[in-house]
Amino acid sequence: MAGRTRHLMAALCLAASGGRASAEPVHDGQLWINTTLFGSIGDAAFFAEVQPRFGTGISQIDQLILRPAVGWKVDQTLTLYQGYASVETHSAGNGVRTEDRSFQEVNWKIGELSGVKAASRTRFEQRWQSSGRDVGFRLREQLRFAMPLTEEKDSVSAIGWTELFVALNDTDWGARAGFDRIRSFVGLELPIGGASTVEVGYLNQTARTTASGVAVDHILSLNLFVRN
Numbered sequence: 121m122a123g124r125t126r127h128l129m130a131a132l133c134l135a136a137s138g139g140r141a142s143a144e145p146v147h148d149g150q151l152w153i154n155t156t157l158f159g160s161i162g163d164a165a166f167f168a169e170v171q172p173r174f175g176t177g178i179s180q181i182d183q184l185i186l187r188p189a190v191g192w193k194v195d196q197t198l199t200l201y202q203g204y205a206s207v208e209t210h211s212a213g214n215g216v217r218t219e220d221r222s223f224q225e226v227n228w229k230i231g232e233l234s235g236v237k238a239a240s241r242t243r244f245e246q247r248w249q250s251s252g253r254d255v256g257f258r259l260r261e262q263l264r265f266a267m268p269l270t271e272e273k274d275s276v277s278a279i280g281w282t283e284l285f286v287a288l289n290d291t292d293w294g295a296r297a298g299f300d301r302i303r304s305f306v307g308l309e310l311p312i313g314g315a316s317t318v319e320v321g322y323l324n325q326t327a328r329t330t331a332s333g334v335a336v337d338h339i340l341s342l343n344l345f346v347r348n
Contacts, residue, residue, distance in 0.1 A: 145326075145334040150175040150182070152323065154343040165191040165199050175337070176212075184208045189225065201225040205245075218250045237266045241283075252293025258300060259286045266309060274311040279319060281305050294330040301327035305341060315347035 156169040168188040175182035189203025205221040223245045230238040240263055247256040262283035268275040285300040307321015323339040 145336045146329075147336050147338065148175055149177050150337050150339045151178045152339050152341050154341070156343070156345050158345065158347045160193065160348070163193045165193050165201070167191075167201070167203075178340075181210055183210070189223075191225070197229040197231075199227045201227070220248045222246045235267055239264045239266075247291075247295070249291075249293040252291055254289075254291035254293065254295075256291045256293070256295040257288040258295070259288060260284070276311070277309040279305065279307050279309045279321065296328070296330075299328055301325060307341065317345050317347075319343040319345070 151174040152171065153173075154169065154171040156167055158167045159165070166189065169185070171183075171185040171187070172181055173183040173185070174180065185205060185207050187203060187205040189201040191199050191201035193199050201224070203223050203225060205219075205223065207219040207221065209217045209219065211217070223243050225244075226240075226242045228240045228242075230240055232238070240261070242262075243260040245256075245258045245260065247258060249256070260283060262281055264279070264281035266277045266279050268277045270276070282302065282304045284302050287295045287297050287300045289295070289297050303323060303325045305321055305323045307319055310318045310320070312318055320340075320342055323337075323341040325335075325337040325339060327335045327337070329335050
């Protein structure tokens with residue numbers, strides 16, 4: 121009986137340690153480069169974005185995103201967009217997976233308090249992936265804060281934002297309803313002429329994986345925003 125008890129306890133300990141190991145986050149260092157062109161003609165607005173993302177210790181391209189959108193300026197603080205995104209995801213051993221997204225977006229300049237400018241971006245996505253037939257629905261909400269570091273007109277600004285992703289349904293290609301991921305960014309916004317800017321900083325992404333684990337990405341984020 122004592123021998124059986126020892127074997128049972130050993131099995132339980134092994135299972136418990138294996139469970140803890142599988143629940144440990146997987147960390148990766150990445151580099152994301154983004155170029156976005158913004159423009160408007162009267163009340164009509166548009167943007168076009170190209171974003172390569174390099175992962176696995178910045179040793180290979182993980183994703184390439186092309187994302188154009190057209191919209192309408194309701195007023196000086198509110199703009200509505202309809203857009204499309206083409207996403208290529210590269211993974212070792214699984215080749216290239218493609219995704220098509222339609223999305224609706226609301227951009228709102230909330231206002232300014234004590235020199236800190238606040239803005240909101242709400243995006244609703246409809247997602248189709250080459251590895252399944254289901255349509256995935258996802259809601260994204262970003263809150264962004266910017267504070268000029270000097271009183272000069274073209275001042276460098278400190279930037280911080282966070283964006284929460286929530287999947288609204290399960291799909292046959294791996295999406296699970298509920299928390300999908302959260303991104304948080306801290307960095308600097310540098311004016312480069314006119315209304316155009318460069319943003320550089322640290323981006324943290326914590327995501328739920330299809331295997332019910334957690335992936336944590338530590339990202340050097342470089343962004344060029346060209347505005348006419």
